[in-house]
Amino acid sequence: MKKYLKNKxxxxxxxxxxxxxxxxxxxxxxxxxxxxxxxxxxxAYTPLQSGVVEFKDRFGxxxxxxxxxxLLQQELDSLKEQNQExxxxxxxxxxxxxxxxxxxxxxxxxxxxxxxxxMVAARVIARSPNNWYRNIVIDKGSDSGIxxxxxxxxxxxxxxxxxxxxxxxxxxxxxxxREIAVGAIVQENRETQGIVEGLGNSNLLRMVNIPYxxxxxxxxxxxxxxxSESYPKGIDIGIVKEVELQPDGILLSAxxxxxxxxxxxxxxxxxxxxxxxxxxxxxxxxx
Amino acid sequence: xxxxxxxxLPFMAIFLQSxxxxxxxxxxxxxxxxxxxxxxxxxxxxxxxxAGYGFLCGLFEDLYLGRFIGVxxxxxxxxxxxxxxxxxxxxxxxxxxxxxxxFMGTILNSLFMFILGWSVFSxxxxxxxxxxxxxxxxxxxxxxxxxIYIWYYNSTQKGxxxxxxxx
Numbered sequence: 001m002k003k004y005l006k007n008k009x010x011x012x013x014x015x016x017x018x019x020x021x022x023x024x025x026x027x028x029x030x031x032x033x034x035x036x037x038x039x040x041x042x043x044a045y046t047p048l049q050s051g052v053v054e055f056k057d058r059f060g061x062x063x064x065x066x067x068x069x070x071l072l073q074q075e076l077d078s079l080k081e082q083n084q085e086x087x088x089x090x091x092x093x094x095x096x097x098x099x100x101x102x103x104x105x106x107x108x109x110x111x112x113x114x115x116x117x118x119m120v121a122a123r124v125i126a127r128s129p130n131n132w133y134r135n136i137v138i139d140k141g142s143d144s145g146i147x148x149x150x151x152x153x154x155x156x157x158x159x160x161x162x163x164x165x166x167x168x169x170x171x172x173x174x175x176x177x178r179e180i181a182v183g184a185i186v187q188e189n190r191e192t193q194g195i196v197e198g199l200g201n202s203n204l205l206r207m208v209n210i211p212y213x214x215x216x217x218x219x220x221x222x223x224x225x226x227x228s229e230s231y232p233k234g235i236d237i238g239i240v241k242e243v244e245l246q247p248d249g250i251l252l253s254a255x256x257x258x259x260x261x262x263x264x265x266x267x268x269x270x271x272x273x274x275x276x277x278x279x280x281x282x283x284x285x286x287x
Numbered sequence: 288x289x290x291x292x293x294x295x296l297p298f299m300a301i302f303l304q305s306x307x308x309x310x311x312x313x314x315x316x317x318x319x320x321x322x323x324x325x326x327x328x329x330x331x332x333x334x335x336x337x338a339g340y341g342f343l344c345g346l347f348e349d350l351y352l353g354r355f356i357g358v359x360x361x362x363x364x365x366x367x368x369x370x371x372x373x374x375x376x377x378x379x380x381x382x383x384x385x386x387x388x389x390f391m392g393t394i395l396n397s398l399f400m401f402i403l404g405w406s407v408f409s410x411x412x413x414x415x416x417x418x419x420x421x422x423x424x425x426x427x428x429x430x431x432x433x434x435i436y437i438w439y440y441n442s443t444q445k446g447x448x449x450x451x452x453x454x
Contacts, residue, residue: 009335016342017361024357024403038350045302045351052306129304130359131317131420132400133352137305164353171353263310 030179031164032148039166042137046169049125050139081121084267087155092117095187095223095234102190117232118273119153120144124265125169134174135160138268141168149230151271157236157259158182158224159268170270174262175237176203183227184237186220193225196237196256203258205238210252216243222256232274292447296324297344301351316423318431319393321348321359325367326392327439331379334371341367355404362399366392385436386429393428397421 004010122138140146142165152159152172161180163173173180178200184207186192192214194207210216220240226233238256246253300320308318321344329337345363349356370392377384401417442448 020357020361024355024361027354027356034353035350038353041347041350042353045305048302049306126305127309129301129309129317129348129351130319131315131424132404133354 034164034166038164042166042169042171045137046125046139046141046166049137049169050123053123053125053139084155088153088269091155091157091236092234098187099234117271119269119271120146121267121269122146122170123267134176134262135163136172136174136262136265136268138170138172138270139168140270141165141170143167145272146170146270151231151235151274152268153235153271154260154265154268156261157238158231159260159262159265161230162270172268174198175205175258175260176200176262181228182231182237183225184222185225186214186216186240187223188220189215192216193227194254196222203262204241205256205258207240207254207256208246208251210243210254212245212250212252214252216240216252216254218242222254232271288447289449292442293328293340297321297347300324301348313427314419314423316420316427318427319396319424320431320435321345322363322366322392322396323389323428323432323435324439325363326370326389327385327436329367329371329392330374330377330385330388331440331443332371333374334368337367337371338364339367341365358400358403361403362396365399366396369395380440382433382436385440386432389428389432389436390425393425394421397424 120140122140122144124136125139126137128135136159138152146162146165148162148165150162152162158175160172160174160177163171165171175182175196176198178198180198182196184194184196192210194210196205196207199206207216207222218240222237222240224231224233224235224237236259238258240254241257242255243252244254245251300323304317304320308320325337325341325344328340332340341363342360345360346357348359348363352359370388373388377388379385397417397420439448443450
């Protein structure tokens, strides 16, 4: 033992070991900001990762380019983008339509709220490099107004939340992440509220805190309830696969398959602002 | 030049893992190129250098990920140390030995990651997917290690990674 205590390497290793454990502990919880070193490392990768996506895009349109169909390709890209926006808008309109229909039945209810979104489109340029944490990296960061905890969606549904931001990129935690919890409701019956959590080790989600008398059943569509601060109301989360009674016998839980296919995500929308807005006079006239 | 290449390897490894290999997983398991380089370095340079290189590479990976900074650093340092201890027991010019230590290194690293992440900080769920993930990752690493070991071993003998090229 004395031999070890006299060895300077023993003390260096011991101090490094304890220091690292403290570092792990300090970075295990959510941080408001990442360090300058982390930002520098991420920003060094962003142009390279964006270059790979750019290369893939160009390679994809290689044939079109050489057969003098470049304009057609541009038009196709623009239409694809427009289609994504319209799909997103359609999803929101469907939700609004159901809300208006429901409110029509409530005579005298005037204060209808619709939400308005301000979004930034971003490309997925990288994914988690290891098996332990699954996330994605997008090519927009604080320079584009993106901040930590903003909701990230796609035309198909909810993707996740901004985990950390550097100047030109942002790391996004997917909704399958263990630390993410989203307030949710069943779109069909509107009565069932619960919390959707990531399971961490699979691509499935679990909806918990569902009252035992709920009519929730497989095939139901789960959407955001708007009760979570970060997530706007009415965004598709997924479809119920299984419903089971929790061990306490009072609550139900449901296994939910996410609406978004995370492996195929190429573009996402970051919700910069969303705010409820009073229904415009034109809509009141319709009433 | 040697130090520059040794620093460039984990940088390029993370770049390839986050762009190319992240879309080609085997049963949801991704390869760990950083670990492959740590294992080869430790096997050819011994336990002390192996542990140091493993720590620095792991720390770099942790800083890129931004969560639980130090988990990969410690697990790769411990893996580097153990693999480095095997240096005197095996002939390092044999490709099969190189592949065997990559398999062993991947299992060890997964074990250390799990112990640090779960036992100390309750980061991970304990289930069979972690075990199967480690096995699939070991197989993936062994496949990728074939060309990497041939290049790495030759470079340490008479290329950019040889000690004579050290500045």
